[in-house]
Amino acid sequence: MATALAQLRRAVEQLELPENDWNTLSTPRRILEVAVPLRRDDGRVEMYKGYRVQYSTTRGPSKGGVRFHQDIDLDETIALAMLMTWKCALTNLPYGGAKGGVAVDVQTLSLAENERLTRRYTSEILPIIGPERDIPAPDVGTDERNMAWMMDTYSVNAGFSVPGVVTGKPIVLGGSLGRTSATGDGVAIATREALKLRGIDPEGATVAIQGFGKVGYWAAVALEKMGLKVVAVSDVYGGVTGFNSVAEIWDYYRANGTLSGAPGTDSITNQELLWLDVDVLIPAALADAITKATASQIKARIVVEGANAPTTPEGDAIMNSNGIQVVPDILANSGGVIVSYFEWVQDKQNYFWSAQDVRDNLNSILMKAIIEVEEMAAFKKVTWREAAHMLGVSRVAEAHRLRGLYP
Ligand code: GLU
Secondary structure (H helix, E strand, C coil): CCCHHHHHHHHHHCCCCCCHHHHHCCCCCCCEEEEEEEECCCCCEEEEEEEEEEECCCCCEEEEEEECCCEEECCHHHHHHHHHHHHHHHHHCCCCCEEEEECCHHCCCCHHHHHHHHHHHHHHHHHHCEEECCEEEEEECCCHHHHHHHHHHHHHHCCCCHHHHCCCCCCCHHCCHHHHHHHHHHHHHHHHHHHHHCCCCCCEEEEECCCCCCCCCHHHHHHHCCCEEEEEECEEEECCCCCCCCHHHHHHHHHHHHCCCCCEEEEEEEHHHHCCCCCCEEEECCCCCHHHHCCCCCCCCCCCECCCEECCCCCCCCHHHCCEEEEEEEHHHHHHHHHHHHHHHHHHHHHCCCCHHHHHHHHHHHHHHHHHHHHHHHHHHHHHHHHHHHHHHHHHHHHHHCCCCCC
């Protein structure tokens, strides 16, 4: 939360917004903390902490993912909900920002336990979610199965099907084509544009990706299609270099549940991956990967933040002074929530788009945001992170000003 607040403070100062705006923008609007009981398969009952934070509803219903991770707490959930607020405003989606989560290690849950936990968490936050109120989506530790259970739990309680209550659903339940790969596709588009602006030909440019999950894997696939060379990938346990193609290493990973030991590859640690001599580094795992301790040895010319908040302020300052171009999280990984928005629109209209329509619309919304950030950074002589925050924060501040204060 300290990092997110510091970024907001800076944006408020750079925009010369009045103190009243700082007061409203720095305060989360609604916080719900719930106890989530889980009956384990062996009959034991355990209690888990769950959260849903609606940071802002100024520009529309709040929007943001649900994270299942043992380290999640209220402070981090608020920070991530704040980031969602600026992300949705930066990309001009008609949403506020939210985030939710349960402090649980999903690896320890059976499928049936995961379902029970998801359904109970959903029923605990039920009074404050809904297609016009707050729309959850997948995040770290959750996927389309969890969204199907959330949609079903909400719908059973409503008495009719409400697909628009969550996004990132399976296609047959009202999901959108292209949503699964959307965050990674957006990361790839942002990478391509950052390379071009730096005068580097994307064809043959080298990339290291930390994280081989929903974001990292799909970014790797899209970047390879664009002609870049993915030279290293990792999961929580470590990474590998020396594989021939993303498909080859993915097949090994799927079959063995680990990257290490893939034929013909060399193992590296997650830290070594950050320090590889590549054109592009993509942190696509958890927060705080790039810190005071790790930033100074980064050799990549461009860092594209696939994860949310992967860089600490100290790490950011070091990269900036070393001339590394950082594409900030709220821009780089916004492809996910952009296609979530398309899914919500399709659910509202009961009219479903082609994959090409999804791709074209994602590209045009993201390209507009990239160009706006680039122009703002050049005009105000600030970093891309500062420019992205200035754009997002100013739009929320303006909407708040126009709505006025009630009563
Ligand atoms: N969890 C994703 C994010 O952090 C997607 C959120 C959404 O689609 O609502 O942007």
